[in-house]
Amino acid sequence: MKTFDELYAELTERARTRPADSGTVTALDAGVHAQGKKVLEEAGEVWIAAEHESDERLAEEVSQLLYRVQVLMIGRGVSMDDVYRYL
């Protein structure tokens, strides 16, 4: 188990060290357009799960949306502090 901030730190480290087997590196290399499409795709899956699926499935879809948002943030160079300023 990990927190939102711990995942962000882990993904930032993946971006820095670029391990060959990292899906995050592949997603970052795909560029911001592809990253944005993934955010939208996962947001849609969250919506569908909220209306039609179990709490467990919803939680899983939310986790994937958070992951995709973090990939987009790292792709654009937006930090957690940049976001927290607006919360």
Ligand SMILES: N=c1c2ncn([C@@H]3O[C@H](COP(=O)(O)OP(=O)(O)OP(=O)(O)O)[C@@H](O)[C@H]3O)c2ncn1[C@@H]1O[C@H](COP(=O)(O)O)[C@@H](O)[C@H]1O
């Ligand atoms: N939390 C996640 C995570 N959530 C979602 N995903 C990716 O998103 C996919 C699921 O999304 P989709 O519904 O689009 O599934 P899919 O269509 O089968 O996947 P694609 O073919 O589109 O890649 C998963 O198969 C993963 O590739 C994640 N990939 C990685 N992480 C975590 O990120 C960290 C770094 O991972 P790596 O970069 O792979 O080392 C690790 O802690 C991982 O647990």
